[in-house]
Amino acid sequence: MLFxxxxxxxxxxFGLFLKHAKDNQQRLNPIGFVNYLVASFISIWVLSQEQDFEFSKLTFALGISNGVTYAAGFELFTLGIRLSGIVVTAALVRLSIVVPIVVSMLFWKEIPNLWQAIGLLLTFVAIPLLSQREKEPTYTFTPDRPEVPQGLGFAVAITILIITGISRLTMKAFNEMCPVDEKSLYMSLLFGVATLIYLGICLYQKTWPNWWEVFYGVLIGICNVAGSWALLIALDKVSALIAFPMSSSGGVLFTMFVGMVFLHERLGRIPLIGALLAMVALIFVNLKP
Structure with a gap:
């Protein structure tokens, strides 16, 4: 249970430190670069400890494509924080688990159980609620950054859900079709590609991380990798029936608590209802017989 x-x-x-960095006027793209660089170094170090270096082409393809979706997902995550705050954005990222479920239903003829069906329905109700911006959005509007239409909130919410869902779907494809002992290479490719993409962004924008941004990037990178490994260890000790619902709904609840109490994030009534509904939906979609 500890893990x-x-x-x-x-x-x-991961999201809370990013939100804190934004509130302290730090640039998020350089932080993203450091985050993925740290995660890449850790993954490569783990890979270097292994003896067998024979890997399949499919692992390379999935690792590279997932690196692209990770980088795109990070960019959307930062946009979501600016528009709607960390609580709503984190809930949307967690809800992206429904994308692999829907794809499995359509292409692999997997049939969800009753609880998962209820969870899917609740998800479709929660998404438009989460996409509603509060009256005073966290995004700072200036003459060169005019106010965006309300419909953009829904568009960003759907895009976050789809891109993060594709990332999860790619991971599911790796778990289903590739040997498990190739996971270290897969993670190294994933974080390596994301690092290169953000290096390109920083070069294009001529923005290099200052010491505070390096600090935030290292923290987020450690959270990124260590959080994933903690779940893998937890699955060895706790039933998946308990682990996945607790990880998903607990993440939304913890982010909501810290975001509203310590980061002083204001959440409108409708997005708050959406976040609470998302927690319930996440419990249901993770329930298996």
Whole structure:
């Protein structure tokens, strides 16, 4: 149970530290670069400890494509924080688990059980509620950054859900079709590609991380990798029937608590209802017979 709690705290910390950095006027793209660089170094170090270096082409293809979706997902995550705040954005990221479920239903003829069907329905109700911006959005509007239409909130919410869902679907494809002992290479490719993409962004924008941004990037990178490994260890000690619902809904609840109490994030009534509904939906979609 300790590792399950660590998973909730660490993966929630990814978004919370990013939100804190934004509130302290730090640039998020350089932080993203450092985050993925740290995660890449850790993954490569783990890979270097292994003896067998024979890997399949499919692992390379999935690792590279997932690196692209990770980088795109990070960019959307930062946009979501600016528009709607960390609580709503984190809930949307967690809800992206429904994308692999829907694809499995359509292409692999997997049939969800009753609880998962209820969870899917609740998800479709929660998404438009989460996409509603509060009256005073967290995004700072200036003459060169005019106010965006309300419909953009829904468009960003759907895009976050789809891109993060594709990322989860790619991971599911790796778990289903590739040998498990190739996981270290897969993670190294994933974080390596994301690092290169953000290096390109920083070069294009001529923005290099200052010391505070390096600090935030290292923290987020450690949360990124350690949170994933904590879940893997937790699954060895706790039933998946308990681990996945607790990890998903617990992450939303923990992020909501820290975001509203310590980061002083204001959440409108409708997005708050959406976040609470998302927690219930996440419990249901993770329930298996």
């Amino acid at each position: 399950l709690v660590l998973n909730i705290v660490l993966l929630s910390g």
